[in-house]
Amino acid sequence: MPEIHQSIAQHYHERTKYDPDTLASKSQRIDWAKQPVPFKEYKIGNDFDLKPYLQETSEEFATNPDAQLWRRISLLLFHSYGLTARMPSLGSAVYLRSAPSAGGLYPAEVYLVSRGTPFLPPGLYNYQCRNHSLKHFWESDVWQALQAACFWNPCLENTQLAIIITGVFYRSAWRYEDRAYRRIFLDTGHLLGNIELAGAITDYRPHLIGGFIDEAVNELLYIDSEQEGATAVLALADLLDIRQNLPVGPTALPSSTETNYPYVPDGELLKYFHHHTEIQTGTSGKMTLPTVQPEKSLEDKYNFSFCDKISTATTPIDWGENLSELANTIYKRRSTRAYSGDDLTLDELKSLLDFTYQPQNYIDQNLDHHPDYFDLNLIETFVAVSGVKGLEAGCYYYAPKAQELRQIRFKNFRRELHFLCLGQELGRDAAAVLCHTADLKSAIAQYGDRVYRYLHMDAGHLGQRLNLAAIRLNLGVSGIGGFFDDQVNEVLGIPADEAVLYITTLGRQR
Structure with missing residues (x-):
């Protein structure tokens, strides 16, 4: 039996840690005959081909409002x-897709919900990325059901479109087993980052909704909740319609905290954990809005008197006229397979951190100065520097509010980074390795076990901004979701119960 004081989120995290003494014995040979197909197919429904609208080749777009939409x-x-x-x-x-995915498994599915517009009839649509089309698989109005499932979130009152993201569990679990749950939500975070930035390119503002009744959203989409589950809802506000220019609202709602649970066998932990992070209906059967603790205004941590402090203020990255370079960067983004071992410059590292964490510096380029996350106050960022010109090797805490790096350890950790990244040369040859962590116990106290979803989606969202900034600067970048958890804590010099969420390696491509 699990220790009673541990919640299911803590138990899941501890149990899915990689350990150098047990990883080899636990790993199983991948059954390539059972490799999942990363695309969803529908046997019925109407297709809306989106390919003709990718290239603006005629005057029709200037004169036809439907074509513009x-x-x-x-x-x-x-x-x-x-x-x-x-x-x-x-x-x-x-x-390959515009958003990165661990192992190229792409566990997410994207659905579009229409309230009913002159160009898009009401109902449910699945984005068929293989042929860039929308499959209209349900033609009835479901908007009110979506509102109820989202506790009548005000962002859905005036908008006409919404995106629902789901995770297909087996697509990642086939390879990564129970630890796949982490990767599913990191990959969902990558996708959320792309949706945020793609919205800026197309004059939409996605409003993130993480608090919803899971069963109701799953039923609305007609999905089997044992195989697939809703992970995020986004109300899609049209910025060209003044009525849809909405204020920023709350994004995260808490779930229960489960401490009374049985032992769950390996292979069943992922689904068990997912179902126990769901938000349920009220006992009366009505949709009741859970209460959430007020957001805390936290100061940057690790502000020791002995810390060397380096300002990261810098000139913002230029994303081109009408964000043309942002669109091009999303298109050509690739994960780096090998680094040369050459140094980055301090200015390059500053630019990477600036775009990732300081969106207010990009308002002049028509990027959202306050994009939606679940709660960035819960995320901490550390940078292990091995080769950055103008910066001493060691571990640094990044303080986003103060916009500075604070050195907390004084050693070159290349050898340790190589080991803790499961022996991947990416960890050894990277110029810098950025780590996202969170105080899991404190986060659970605020949002319940569901916070495990929020933490990984926020880390993935930040990771995707980091990806795109690196590609724009012609640098190499690769996210790593597989690492020896406890050894990362040792290198960073942080408490053992601080949960490591995500690692991003940065350097020059070989």
């Missing part, structure tokens, strides 16, 4: 989760 939706979906490359692999093909 179709073009915006087409570009939004393509830059969020569209196919960007086809690569041969073992006699088949691997399709």
Whole structure:
């Protein structure tokens, strides 16, 4: 039996840690015959082809309002989760998308919900990224049901469109087993980052909704909750419609905290944990809005008197006229497979941190100065520096409010980074390795076990901004979701119960 004082989120995190003494014995040979297909197919429904709207080739877009709207939706979906490359692999093909995914498994599905517009009839749509189309698989009005499932979130009152993201569990669990739950939500965070930025390109503002009744949203989409589950809802506000220019609202609601649970066998932990982070209906059967603790205004941590403090204030990255370079960067983004071992410059590191954490510096480029996250106050950022010109090797805490790096350890950790990244050369040859962590116990006290979803989606969202900034600067970047958890804590010099969420390696491509 698990220790009674541990919540299911703490138990899941501890149990899915990678340990160098047990990883080899626990790992199983991958059954390639059972590799999942990362695309969803519908046998019924009407298809809306979005490909003609990717290229603005005629005057029709200037004179036809419907064509303009179709073009915006087409570009939004393509830059969020569209196919960007086809690569041969073992006699088949691997399709790369605009958002990165661990192992190229792409566990997320993207659904569009229409309230009913002149160009998009009411109902449910699935984004078919393989041929860049929308499958209209349910033609009835479901908007009121969506509002009820989201506790009548005010963002859904005036908007006409919404995006629902789900996770298909087996797509990642096939390879990563129970630890796949972490990767599913990191990958969802990558997608949320793309949706945020693609919205800026297409004049939509996505309003993130993480508090919803899971069962109700799953039933609305007609999905099997044992195989697939809703992970995020986004009300899609049209910035060209003054009525849809909405104030920023709350994004995260708490779930219960489960401490009384049985032992769950390996292979069943992922689904058990997901179902125990769901928000339920009220006991009367009505949709009752859970109460949430007031948001705390936290100061940056690790502000020791002995810390060397380096300002990260810098000139913002230029994303081109009408964000043309942002669109191009999303399209050409790739995860780096090998680094040269050459140094980055301090100015380059500053630019990476600036775009990732200081969105207010990009308001002049028409980017959202306050994009939605669940709660960034819960996320801490550390940078292990091995090769940055102008910066001593060691571990640094990044203080986003003060916009400075604070050195907390004084050693070159290349050897340790190589080991803790499961022996991947990316960890050894990177110039800098950025780590996202969170005080899991404190986070659970605020949002219940559901916070495990929020933490990983926020870390993935930050990671995607970091990805795009690196590609724009012609640097190499690769996210790592597989690492020896406790060894990361040792290198960073942080408490053992601080949960490591995500690692991003940065350097020069080989």
